[in-house]
Amino acid sequence: MQTESAIWTVLSTFVSDDPDQLLVERAQAGEVAAFEQLYARYQAPISRMVANLVRNPADTPDLVQEVFTKVYMALDRIQPNLPFRPWLYRIAGNHCLDYLRKRKRQLVRLDPNPEAAEHTQPVDPSATPAEQVVAQDLVNKLFAGLKPRDRWLLIMKEVEGLTLEEISAMTGMGISALKVALFRARRRLQRRYGDMRSHQSEASV
């Protein structure tokens, strides 16, 4: 209970200082230009989040468009005590999770053993930025074996740099439960990395 009230205290601070609030209110009143400004402000971070979560650049623009269409249609139902940014990320995250679940079902039907498709050498995380492409490939492979929710938590925290309170507001999880879920997601990522490395070394012997 104490944690929950602390979250709402933090969130209400966000709302009172929320630079998006005025734009949201104008968009709710039917001003298209206000919604256009919100789109201009958030299209890049949402595209980045979607791209990193679904790891499929070809589908990203369509997903971003669908997310903002949903946002526009739900604008009247935005909770007054929730700032726009976590609300937007929640819609985007849920949309991507639906997409990932659907795609997983399709992939399972196409390829019963996705592990068999892994051939490239894993890169050490301390590699130079020049090896970014290899790192991207590695994350693609590691993510392929993670649950959609683990992927979402990791992207929100590590790539988007959202605070625990923001992620909590988005997911509806309490801070303690969120910390545990995040820790477990990192552990599963690490375990999968270890499995890949041992698989690679076995294959090279």
Add this chain to the structure above:
Amino acid sequence: MNCREWRRRRENQPAGAGLAPAAAEHLRDCAACAEYERLRGWSGELLRRGALEAPPAPSFAALWAAIQRATQPRWELALSLSFRRLAPFLVALSLLLLLVGAMAPRQPNIAASSYTSPLLVAGPGHSANLAPDLSRQGDPEAVLVATQP
């Protein structure tokens, strides 16, 4: 500072941020938080290095067009869809009716233009005479003679 508080503070620091002296001291003394910090650092570094560049988002015009399509009333959408499905049948039916009309035997042309409604003939203040005007149909006797065998 306990472990719970230490981890919460650490999670809310931006990537690459250093530790305050009290936090660094806790890390030296606590093996569990040291392990937590190693895992957090590893996963953050890996995911940031492997982050993808986002492709350009659709233009606002494209988004707005999609919103218009999505917010179109359902009945309107259903109507336009059913009209689209029915259109070929409607065209075929119209052509069929035209064809039937063209092939039907021609009826004698009854000139209706000479007829004037008695309602129009009657001026204001006059009650309309709704009885048929026999004088316009010619001599009744002549009609009888013509129809007798």
